Amino acid sequence: MNTARDIGDVLLKVEDISLSFGGVQALRDVTFEVRAREVLGIIGPNGAGKSSMLNVINGFYHPDEGRITYKGTTRTAMRPHEAARQGIARTFQNIALFKGMSTLDNIMTGRNTMMHRNFLWQALYLGPARTEELEHRGAVERIIDFLEIEAIRKTPVGRLPYGLQKRVELGRALAAEPELLLLDEPMAGMNLEEKEDMCRFILDVNDEFGTTIALIEHDMAVVMDICDRVVVLDYGRKIADGSPDQVRADQGVVDAYLGVSHG
Numbered sequence: 001m002n003t004a005r006d007i008g009d010v011l012l013k014v015e016d017i018s019l020s021f022g023g024v025q026a027l028r029d030v031t032f033e034v035r036a037r038e039v040l041g042i043i044g045p046n047g048a049g050k051s052s053m054l055n056v057i058n059g060f061y062h063p064d065e066g067r068i069t070y071k072g073t074t075r076t077a078m079r080p081h082e083a084a085r086q087g088i089a090r091t092f093q094n095i096a097l098f099k100g101m102s103t104l105d106n107i108m109t110g111r112n113t114m115m116h117r118n119f120l121w122q123a124l125y126l127g128p129a130r131t132e133e134l135e136h137r138g139a140v141e142r143i144i145d146f147l148e149i150e151a152i153r154k155t156p157v158g159r160l161p162y163g164l165q166k167r168v169e170l171g172r173a174l175a176a177e178p179e180l181l182l183l184d185e186p187m188a189g190m191n192l193e194e195k196e197d198m199c200r201f202i203l204d205v206n207d208e209f210g211t212t213i214a215l216i217e218h219d220m221a222v223v224m225d226i227c228d229r230v231v232v233l234d235y236g237r238k239i240a241d242g243s244p245d246q247v248r249a250d251q252g253v254v255d256a257y258l259g260v261s262h263g
Contacts, residue, residue: 005037005038005039005206005207005228006037007035007036007037007038007228008035008036008037009035009036010033010034010036010069011034011035011036011070011071011179011180011212012033012034012057012068012069012070012071012180012212012214013033013034013068013069013070014031014032014033014034014053014056014057014066014068015031015066015067015068015069016029016030016031016065016066016067017029017030017031017053017056017063017065017066017068018030018063018064018065018066019049019061019063019064019236020064025236026049026052026236027049027052027053027056027063027233027236028235028236028237029065029066029237030049030053030066030233030236030237030238031066031238032231032238032241034180034212034214035212035229036212037206037210037211037212038212038213038228038229039202039203039206039213039215039226039227039228040212040213040214040215040227040228040229040230040231041214041215041216041217041223041226041227041229041230041231041244042054042214042215042216042230042231042233043216043217043218043220043223043230043231043233043247044232044233044234044256045234045256045257047235048233048234048235048236049233049235049236050184050216050233051093051184051216052236053233054090054182054184054214054216056068057083057088057182057214058078058080058083058084058088058090058182059077059078059079059080059082059083060080062076062077063076063077070086070088070180071086071087071179084176087176087177087178087179087180088178088179088180088182089110089173089174089176089178089180089182090173090181090182090183090184091166091169091170091172091173091182091183091184091186092169092184093184093185093188093216095162095165095166095169096169097157097165097168097169097172098157099157099158100156100158101156101157102153102154102155102156102157103144103149103152103153103154103155103157103160103168103171104137104140104141104144104153104154106157106168106171106172107140107143107144107168107171107172107175108136108137108140108175109172109175110140110171110172110173110174110175110176111136111139111140111175111176139175139177140171140175141153143171143174143175144171146174146201146204146208147167147170147171147174147201149164149167149168149171152164152168162189162190162194163190163191163194163197163198166186166187166190166194166198167197167198167201170183170186170198170201170202170205174205174209174211178211179211179212180211180212180213180214181205181211181212181213181214182213182214182215183202183213183214183215183216183217184215184216185216185217186198186202186217187199187217187219187222188218195219195222199222199225199226202215202226203226215227223244224244224248227244228243229241229242229243229244230242230243230244230247232247232250232252232256234252234256239252239253239256240252240253
């Protein structure tokens with residue numbers, strides 16, 4: 001499934017990032033790049049620091065040391081709403097949807113940072129606010145068509161099976177029209193058919209929208225199949241960075257997954 005893509009220049013550069021909680025070191029001097037239009041896999045054993053890395057990139061965590069350069073601008077910290085406005089969207093390891101709201105309304109929440117009319121206009125639903133909402137709703141309907149979830153557009157997401165909830169969460173992230181999409185275990189808990197569907201949609205997002213994707217995933221077959229490049233973390237440190245074939249053959253990666261790297 002992994003085919004050659006038109007990989008561009010560096011979009012995001014992570015340099016010497018360190019992060020700790022109390023006395024626990026989550027990340028230690030981690031450096032890597034994400035290039036425009038690539039699909040980057042971030043892998044590693046449990047507790048390796050993968051989700052912490054995504055949280056640093058989109059501003060949920062502020063690193064103790066290091067810096068991040070995104071689209072040529074270097075920073076040490078960013079708030080999540082700032083990251084969203086600059087084109088970084090995120091899904092989560094645990095589904096974070098509004099269970100009582102419909103599929104359509106959940107995906108609409110992904111457009112919030114793009115709505116410009118003030119609260120009074122929106123409350124009255126008059127004039128420009130109505131025009132703006134119709135435009136956003138049209139964009140959401142296109143995402144629903146793209147993800148093939150028309151049949152559940154009015155269904156409360158709490159009633160949906162797990163795999164479809166994951167697809168709705170992907171739709172909400174896409175609604176923000178991200179340049180960089182961060183996916184935290186998008187296929188966790190899925191059966192084989194659901195994984196195949198999600199792989200297809202991830203590749204279609206990359207291909208049709210040109211979206212750069214960085215994903216955390218434990219299924220090695222998936223990572224090796226859809227990713228252009230793989231970064232491996234172990235105990236908060238980067239231990240490998242290369243093509244899927246290079247990473248698969250790296251003895252340090254093999255040892256980490258067998259639990260013998262610190263023996």
